Amino acid sequence: MSKPVRIGIIGAGGIVKSRHLPALLAMPEEVEIVAVCNSSLESSRRFCAEHVPQAEPMEKWWELASRDDINVVWVGATPYMHSDCSVYALKAGKHVFCQARMARSLAEAQLMWEASISNSELVAALCPPPQGMRGDRTVRRLLAEGAIGRVHQMRLNSLNGNWLDPAAPAHWRQRVEISGLQVLTFGIYVEVIQRWLGDIVSVQADGAVITPVRDGYTVDVPDFLNVLCTFRDGARGNLCFSGVASHPPQDSIEIYGHEGTLTYNFITDEIHLGKRGSSEMQSVPIPGDEVKEWTVESDFVHAVMNPKAPRPKPDFLEGMKYMRVVQAAAEALESGELVRVAA
Structure with a gap:
């Protein structure tokens, strides 16, 4: 893929401001932030004016994910939007980076995983936890x-x-x-x-x-x-x-x-x-x-630019593995019984 990677951000909250955006802006030859869709059009405008004045503020996330001038959708929203945004973006031919945790439920995570394997030529990755990363x-x-x-x-x-x-x-x-x-x-x-x-x-x-x-x-x-x-x-x-x-x-x-x-x-x-x-x-x-x-953002960008580069981890399959445990724990909490994790 020719430079730069053109990114649309859905959900520009604290983690995007503090961690992802600074790392992306540190790669000006490789990354361009094209559009931002936050919780409202006004908040999208404020974010762009303060952080990425060249980007277009948008109101509807699906319109952002459908843009022909974007090849990466960066999902920084809270978990209730992760599945819908990721699935839609993958089906629209976009690479997807999704903030953790993967989804609200195993069923939502399953939809994300299925969309990723149906579009395996696209890079689909979850944000890894910083806990334990160094060692x-x-x-x-x-x-x-x-x-x-x-x-x-x-x-x-x-x-x-x-x-x-x-x-x-x-x-x-x-x-x-x-x-x-x-x-x-x-x-x-x-x-x-x-x-x-x-x-x-x-x-x-x-x-x-x-x-x-x-x-x-x-x-x-x-x-x-x-x-x-x-x-x-x-x-x-x-x-x-x-x-x-x-x-x-x-x-x-x-x-x-x-x-x-x-x-x-x-x-x-x-x-x-x-x-x-x-x-x-x-x-x-x-x-x-x-x-x-922490090289999460550059690892993802380089995987998008170079199909031979290592795919970033965790991918959506690895996300499914922890979501199966999250689902089982919720069922165990409700039932009071031992629950086996889905295979």
């Missing part, structure tokens, strides 16, 4: 080398106090019509741990809403969620998430094997390894050739 290669290498032997148990904590104030209005992540089955950081970390430990095959879940009504809105999305899971190789996991935890520890994972323990702090990217028989954990540096920095 991902090191963790996977240590596990593959058997640094802690066969894994039998893991524990993950992701707690914050963002939803503690009962007088605060419902955040969009607490609105089921917007976020769907996504709860806190559950989907993010499912993606990470399945990359490290393999597929989750069954789940049990428990959770609750602490403040059921916020500013007249009835909240259904849990304020905290606890999930017990089983991996394909038989290892067990205990995952704890909360938005109502005051003074919580930093997000981290502990992986226990027959020969030792491996831990990862998702905030500091610190890795520690303890061997069976030793009383102390040792810090494990991330080798320079294993460090993975």
